[in-house]
Amino acid sequence: MPNRQSIGHPLNTKNMRKLVITLTVIAAIIAGCKKDKEEIDTIYPTINVEGASAFPKQCSIVKRGEKFVFRADLADNLELGSVSVDIHHNFDQHSHSTEVLACTLDPKKTPVNPLLVIKDFPVPAGLKTYQISQEIEVPANVDAGDYHFLIRLTDKSGWQTIKGLSIKVQ
Amino acid sequence: MKKWYAFFFSCLLAKIVLAQNTDVSVYVSKTQQSAVEAAKVSLNTSSTFTDASGTAILKNIPLGSYTLIVYAEGYAAYERRVQITAGNKHIHVKLKPEVTELKTVEINSNTQLLRKNSEARNIEIVDQQFVQRHLGGSLMTTLDRLPGISNIGIGSGQSKPLIRGLGFNRVVVVDKGIKHEGQQWGADHGLEIDQFATGEIEVIKGPSSFIYGSDAIGGAINLKPVTIPIAQGIGGSINLIGKSNNNHYGTSINLFGSNRNWFFDSRITYQNYADYTVPTDTVNVYNFPVRLHRNRLRNTAGRETGLHFNSGYVGKHFKTSLHLSNSYAKTGFFANAHGLEPRKVNEEEHDRSDRDLLLPYQRVNHFKAISRTEIKHETSKTEIELGFQRNFRQEYNRYTNHGFMPAIYPSTMTIPINLERAYDKFVYSGNIRHNFTLTRHQLQIGANADYQDNSVDGWSFLIPGFKQFNTGLFVYDKLMLNNSLILHGALRYDYGYAQFEKYDDWFLSQIVDGNSTIYKKLNRAKKFGRDFNSFVWSAGVNYNPGKFNLKANLGKSFRMPIAKELAANGVNYHYFSYEKGNQNLNPEVAYQADFGFGWTEKKWSVEFSPFYNYFPNYIYLNPTPYHDRAYGAGNQIFEYQQSSVMRYGAELKVNYQLLPTLNSEFLGEYLYSEQLSGDKKGFTIPFSPAPSALLNLTWSPKINSKLSNSYLSIDYRITAAQNDIVPPEKETPGYQLVNVQLGTKLSLNKQVFDLNLQVQNLFDAKYLNHTSFYRLIGLPEASRNIILSLKVPFKIN
Structure with missing residues (x-):
């Protein structure tokens, strides 16, 4: 067989x-x-808050009833997109920052009138590097305490970098 | 071993066809001796009945390759491809008792090969034995071993299928004939299927819209019910499972019974697992180092239960069955980061126990009732399936005032404070198919219809509630041109309608318009409806002249846009993305060419399955460079768009029998995708699996009569790096992985014990899986896992 x-x-x-x-x-x-495959962008934009004039930095302090200038060095390999800033309270310590350095936090507390800032800033078209410089006002009647200062930066291709700083409002 | 002999036997039968006729005798028996009288024996168009000695003579048959079909009352239908030669004209057929399942299949390599060769699309067939041997955390991680199949996983217990790089709503899972409808669109939860309760599993690689309708654009996973032989009395099995990695313990208990006409089958599955272990003690969430207590991913524990009851009647011309099931899971999410969002946790509270479940966690319940009926007419057959399903998913998380949400959760809210999201889905579906033969045409005409009612809950919003109706009509023709050539053709028309509900925020958002600032509740979804229709086709060929086999299929498939793609309008904080639906999307269309080339020899076989796929309008969630202040609370806008996409790839399967007891296997998969238009021109599509190869060596020694079906099997997987990415993905380095499986069937005083032991990630490799939910925060996959499974079948009478 x-x-x-x-x-x-x-x-x-x-x-x-x-x-x-x-x-x-x-x-x-x-x-x-x-054939003819174009090079694609796979690089994230960068947010640098280490520069001498950059503000805020991790654990920076801002004063109630005063204005401060948000300054950071932004860069991308091809073209920057846009920037958005979000300041929200961390009185319940729900989250930590994205940074290695930990800041001393006040005891947990209940918010009454916490500062909330959500702002987006366009970056002029065609730039690879840009120093953002935007005035932000801290009203006198907001709660003092621990806050997060969240910076979101995109590039033209849609890559987004997030930096979450811990700051204190006094 | 038996399988292999059957397989070799069929290969050896292949011989060159000569133009000569012969008489063929077929002996039909139950066991070796007891002959079966009056069995209908057919070789293609000629047929006759067996006499009292169980023999049927078919006269004047031209030599060549045939499909032999034997049918006898009370026995399972028998089908096999045979080669009639001068030296092979006496055939012995052993029938098995009829089983209650509507479609009867004998699971062995031979019939599987026959089915694969008469199907124009590329299919993989596995059974419960494969599940036992390769048992993963969920059905899809178990199936991951198959070439071309990957999964999108989260944690240790949940994952979704990915067929040739397409997943979510591009893959249909059919359970007992009815499309399984959960929340397929979400990446952070799995499939509500109990892997112990599945019978045969058929994976169809490539578009299958013409049979399964919308969503089967990438492929289908067909889960068939477990088959119960008739007149068996009462029996069952106890399955015990233990896993070392997450201290998993589980059991699955089965009890069935049948007489000549009635049967029942029931199963209870319970699984309980702790947080799973990874080969690292620190993970960096962004730059922030998170220490892991004893290498465990905090809060990834879970509990799962599955309840199943099936019962039915089997008559001569009528079979019917009712299947009831409920699957429930409560599983935790990694506490230190939910998606991309860093979370600060009370480590002391979390690390007290690795088995407790704290926030965030999810609860998913899926109830199903399916009725299946088959009516046999003189020369045709009608099948009817009716189904009801309810999928209810709740995601619990500590209230966090994202965006403009109030700092303190208002006491007037009716939504529970910890309920972030909930989706409740009711689905009613029905299928009818009629099968008949017209000369050499095997025809199937059918219709499907389903209606869905979806509602949403929770303080976070992503999609509105909606109602949806879909219906489709199809005709499928299989033309057996001659013994080695089969042609396939199919046409299908579909109509679908979706109606969305209005949704307004429960909180006020700050709207800045020039110098004026106002606060209002945003309207996130308008009441609107969309309807779609689509016409698709498929054409295929099988050519099986002998050892060589070829299959080719060309077809158009479609998918209707889903609710999320049409109406999403909220922030998904797991990704810091503001997801924006597009109510003007068109149905997604795909054209695909599939090929299969096979060659089978006595000691080796090769199967090569390349494909080419083109989407003129692939629906894609495009991360734009923009942020949205009001609706997106400052988050990056991710917008649904359509672009043309080209994909191609292949799987290669090589099998070589080194020794009668030693088998080697190579499984390889490759996939390439590229967007040809739109904002992401030149980029790939999300969740593209990296090229991967698996080398296997299986030793199946024959020990003695007490130890049978013994095996020791080693899988060595090499996965290449995936550098083809699209925002927001990350490049993933390649890795190597070794898994070991061993098992045996121990027979002691008529009692059988099925033992299976598996070691996954033997060398504790630290690697990332490109398609895992946790890839974005760089969480490595599970460390070494030893899985022990014991199955004890029993018989009561």
């Missing part, structure tokens, strides 16, 4: 031809699609 002749039997020519034709077509499709 076992047919020893069939072991290692070569492809018959008809099948072989079909196989070769089909494989060639696939190879041609694949090769056809691979």
Whole structure:
């Protein structure tokens, strides 16, 4: 019953031809699609708050009833997109910052009139580096305490970098 | 081993066809001796019945390859491909008792091969034995071993299927004939399927819209019910499972019974697991180092229960069954980061126990009732399936005043303070199919319809409630041109309608318009409706001249945009994304060419399955460079858009029998995707799995009569780096992984014990999975995991 002749039997020519034709077509499709592939952007933009004039930095303090200037160095390999800033309270210590350095936090407390700032700032088109400089007002009647200063920066390709700083309002 | 002999036997039968006729005798028996009389034996178009000695003679049959079908009352239908040669004209067929399931399949490599070769699309078939051997945290991690299949996972217990890089609503999961409807669109929860309760699992790689309708654009996973032989009395099995990584313990207990006409089958599954372990003691959430207590990912524990009851009647011309099931899971999310959002946790409270579940966690309950009926007519067959499902998912999280939400959760709110999101879905579905034969055409005409009612709850908003109706009509023709050539053709028309509900925020947002600032409740969803229709087709061919087999399929598939794509309008803080639906989206269309080339020899086999896929309007959540202040609370806008996408890839399967007891296998997969238009031209599409290869060596020694089905199997997986990414993904380095499986069937005084032991990630490799939910925060995959499973079947009478 076992047919020893069939072991290692070569492809018959008809099948072989079909196989070769089909494989060639696939190879041609694949090769056809691979050409002129453009370089794509895979690099995230960067937020630098280490510069001498940058503010706030991790654990910075801002004063109630005063204005401060938010200053950071933004950069991207191709083109910057936009910046958004979010200041919200962390009285319940729901979250930590994105930074290595931990700041001393006040005891947990219940918010009464916490400061809330949500602002987005466009970056002029076509820039690879930009120093953002925007005035932010801290009203006199807001709660003092621990806050998060969240910076979101995008580039033209849609990559977003987030930096969450811990700051104190006094 | 038996499987392999059957497989080799079928291969050896292949021989060159000569133009010569012969008489074929077929002996039909129950066991080796007891002959079956009056069994209908058919070789393609000629057929006859067996005599008292169980023999049927088919006269004047031209030599060649045939499909042999034997049908006898009380036995399972038998189907096999045979090669009639001068030396092979006496065939012995052993029938098995009929099983209650509507479609009967004998699980062995031979019938699987036959089915694969008569199907124009690429399919993989596995059974409960595969599940036991490769048991993962969920059904989809178990199936991950198959070439072309990956999963999108979160934690240790949940994952979603990804077929050739397409997932979510692009893959349909069909459970007992009815499309499983959960919350497929979300990345952070799994599939509500109990892997112990599945029978045969069929994975269809490539578009299958023409059978399963919208959503099957990437493929389908068809979970068939467990088959129960008739007249078995009462029996069952106890399955015990233990896993070392997350101190998992679980059990699945089955009890079934059947007489000549009636049967029931029931199962209870319970699983309880602790936080899972990773091969690191620190993870960096952004730059902030989070220490892990004893390498455990805080709060990833879970509990799962599955309840199943099926019962039915099997008659000569009529079969019917009712399947009831409820699956419930309560699982935690990693406490230190929910998606991309860093969370500060009370470590002392969390680390007190690794089995407790604190916030954030989810609860998912899925109830299902499915009725299946099959009516056999003189020359045709009608199948009807009716289903009801309710999927209820709740996500609990500590209230956090994101964006403009009030700092203190108002006491007037009726939504519980910890309920971040809830989705409640009711689905009613029905299918009808009629199968008949017209000369050499095997025709199937069918219709599907389903209605969904969805509501939402929770203090966070992403999509509004909606109602949806879909219906489709199809015709499928399988033409057996000759013994080795089969042609397939299918047409389908679909109509769908979705009606969305209005949603207004419960809190005031600050709107700045020039110099004036006002506060108002934003309207996030308007009341609106959309309807869609679509016409698709598919054409395929199978050519099986002998050892070589070829399959090719060309088709158009479609998918109707889902609620999230049409109407999302909220912030997903897991990704810091403001997701914006687009109510003008068109149904997604895909054209795909699929091929399969196979060659089977006595000692080896090769299967190569390349495909090419083109979407003129792939629906994609595009991260834009912009932020939105009012609706997006300052978050980056992610907008649904359509772009043309090209994808191609292939799977390669090589099997070589080194020794009668030693088998080697190579499984390889490759996929490439590129967006050809739109804002992300040149980029890939999200969740593209990296190229991967798996080398396996399986030793199946014959020890003695007390130890049978013994095996020791080693999987060595090499996955390449994935540098083809699209925002917000990250490049993922390659990795190597070793998994070991071993098991045996121990027979002691007629009592059988099925033992399976598995070691996953044997060398405790620290690696990232590109398609894991936790990839973005750089969480490594689970460390070494030893899985022990014991199955004890029993018989009561």
